[in-house]
Ligand SMILES: Nc1ncnc2c1ncn2[C@@H]1O[C@H](COP(=O)(O)OP(=O)(O)O)[C@@H](O)[C@H]1O
């Protein structure tokens with residue numbers, strides 16, 4: 394039965410069995426994304442943002458134990474055969490990966506790599522694919538796109554690599570873009586340019602922007618705040634950031650440079666969380682005896698959810 398929406402994620406959990414024990418990277422994630430919607434996923438390093446992005450595309454290592462469901466246009470991603478899966482990853486959903494410099498093949502020119510993806514996605518062939526690759530490099534802000542087309546990846550700076558990766562991801566006209574930390578390591582001006590360009594190129598697509606940067610998150614319509622593998626607050630970005638209801642969301646806002654960089658006390662540690670209680674309670678000034686029960690992600694007002702018994 395159709396559940397509607399472009400992407401419907403239900404109860405998605407990913408565990409990695411390591412020598413140190415089991416890492417529950419994400420745990421019971423529910424998400425809905427409609428066409429043309431932009432969703433920011435924020436949270437401290439290690440909270441499971443990239444694993445969630447990769448799990449949506451079924452791009453995890455074999456050691457990952459995945460539970461739950463990911464429906465893309467009503468089709469279960471975890472039941473897709475190879476052809477459908479390649480079609481999903483090569484065209485319908487595009488990933489802008491977290492590490493720009495290691496995401497290109499170092500021995501193939503940038504343009505050729507973009508061209509190959511365009512051809513694999515069945516969008517254009519030969520000269521048409523080349524033309525499209527140059528066009529997307531130009532749209533990504535390169536004033537001499539032909540020169541970038543002919544460059545090997547090591548010739549590009551981090552910011553240029555990020556732009557080329559965005560051009561590549563968008564050149565196949567995906568229905569969903571998953572951009573993982575698109576502003577990481579960039580100065581304020583480059584950050585603003587990249588975000589403007591990303592939204593412009595993705596104007597006909599839906600987007601999940603994974604970021605630790607709340608300024609970047611502000612450019613998305615909705616926000617989901619993750620802590621220790623779970624979503625702890627979700628809603629329209631402006632409302633959540635102007636009036637956070639979870640202590641962790643407040644902490645993330647106060648930790649931003651524009652708010653004085655006040656650190657959140659304690660450390661995020663996936664191994665130490667107690668699945669029976671609130672995972673944030675050791676770091677929370679508002680914690681009480683009620684927090685030894687694991688809180689649900691409750692609807693607190695229109696379009697807004699919070700996982701805290703005090704919210
Ligand atoms: N392949 C893997 N094997 C073991 N643990 C992993 C693997 N990939 C991710 N993890 C762990 O999962 C947790 C979430 O990682 P990640 O999603 O990359 O965090 P982030 O929010 O910084 O993107 C981390 O503790 C990380 O060490």
Ligand SMILES: [Mg+2]
Nearest residue numbers: 442443444491
């Ligand atoms: Mg990450």
